[in-house]
Amino acid sequence: MQKQLLTHINSPKELRLLKEDELPQLAKELREFIINIVASKEGHLGASLGVVELTIALHYVFKTPEDLLIWDVGHQAYGHKILTNRKNIFDTNRQLDGISGFPKREESEYDAFGVGHSSTSISAALGMAIASKLKGEDKHHIAVIGDASIASGMAFEGLNHAGVTDVNLLVILNDNAIGIDPSVGALKQYLTNVKKGTQRRNNIIEALNIDYSGPIDGHDIQKIITELERLKTVKGPKLLHIITTKGKGLKQAEENQVKYHAPGKFDSSTGEIIFKSTSELPPKYQDVFGHTIVELAKQNDNIVGITPAMPTGSSLKFMMDEIPERAFDVGIAEQHAVTLAAGMATQGLIPFCNIYSTFLQRAYDQVIHDVALQKLPVVFCLDRAGLVGEDGATHHGVFDLAYLRCIPNLIIFAPRNEVDLRNIMYTAQLGLENPIAIRYPRGRGITLDWKQPFSKIEIGTGIQLKEGENLAVLSIGAISKNVTEAIEDFDVAHYDMRFVKPLDEKLLRIIFKNYNTIITVEDGTIKGGFGSAILEFAAEFNYKNPIKVLGVPDDFLEHGKVDELEKLVGLDPRSLNIYIKKLIY
Incomplete structure (x- = not known):
């Protein structure tokens, strides 16, 4: 029976002790590990499956974390996380108090740059490379970016600058012809022509004074390692073009790449998505x-x-x-x-x-x-x-x-x-x-019979949802549902202001006149948001009513289910109920 390799690998140091001919087996095990956990815990699947060989090769060839590895967006970094001391906690991925679904500097020394939005990797890696040169350090700087992300303006700004620098920068273009949806535009067509051999491959990249190599098979691990070893000796900025298949190793993920980008729960043995009945649910x-x-x-x-x-x-x-x-x-x-x-x-x-x-x-x-x-x-x-x-x-x-x-x-x-x-x-x-x-x-609404005849909304008008005494709750948007549930048994008023700009000042004058205390509720930051607008109104017109502003605190909230996060910041129905109850009794 073949011994398991991944079981004994918790960091790139152990990975580098393997023989090169053992790495294809490790790639197979790493894919199975990702599939088995994402099948039950959910998350981004296809992108990480597509770069398994590349991930192993990068940590095998380069001396991470001393050599700096930056993943663009980060959807594809699950294999990276598993190989960098997070294998045993990977099942907490994207869960409250668990590890992040994206690379995050404070989570690991192997996460050289925090990401989540696309097209930042080249600029970040170039900045690190320039810093290394200024400090006299000899290290490698690698940015892994997809064909959808490299078409973004910011990526080309980074390439444009890189082409006139003399720094140790390697950009790896992971070309799978898809982001979340299929890639679009003239650059996509150019890359397609390069892969077909009908395009002079130095047309764009080398015109920017960047050494180009490829395209090569991104699933041939020996070929990737050989090319990475060669590129370690090449001075200046360079780009390696690799061809991969998003979802590689799971038949359904290869055939339906959009759906299996983040498929939800699925059967790890068959790959079939586990569908929930949505026939009686409100629409998204x-x-x-x-x-x-x-x-x-x-x-x-x-x-x-x-x-x-x-x-x-x-x-x-x-x-x-x-x-x-x-x-x-x-x-x-x-x-x-x-x-x-x-x-x-x-x-x-x-x-x-x-x-x-x-x-x-x-x-x-x-x-x-x-x-x-x-x-x-x-x-x-x-x-x-x-x-x-x-x-x-x-x-x-x-x-x-x-x-x-x-x-x-x-x-x-x-x-x-x-x-x-x-x-x-x-x-x-x-x-x-x-x-x-x-x-x-994000997600589903609250109305089954939503497809009703259109009616015009008067700009800058709010509406009263519930009558009450002494205290009025002002909400904005879909968080209104939580407020409605929270005050169901209280004799307090509830207004849906609808417009943050322009505010319904006529309605606000009535509210401030008729209620002693005002509470604002929003699912946005309390600094400068809807509640701040109400405070400004009160200050401008000299209203003295106490105003309580509820919303997302002045901090970056981490990951977790929406209802868990709402509870964390006091915006769930029960927390709102308790808060309002203390004010009225």
């Missing part, structure tokens, strides 16, 4: 967006849809399937997505620009300079707003209310439920004179 907010934009676009020829590399995650895929000429996946390029929308808006189109809340942070200047400053009526649909769960600190959409609220000319709306989301999308395409940001959460 992203699907409400996806179906609604198709419905509106069929009525209004000026509507277009834009997403930066998230057609499946945002459900713009529905429009891309039905009206492909008016739906655009622009790749991992949030800045471009926003300014593209601005350009379209100048010509009378109505662009619905769907970007995850956490990723709009990457296009902040474009929102200000290209959209709001020019009062262009772009419709920003911000998916994954609020606490998003297991992806943790890099992905929580908790800053959008604060970072958008200070921008002039921008309307900010948070739907309480699916019907509100449909109605504000309907309202937005009727001819707004300003841009609008509509932010809604």
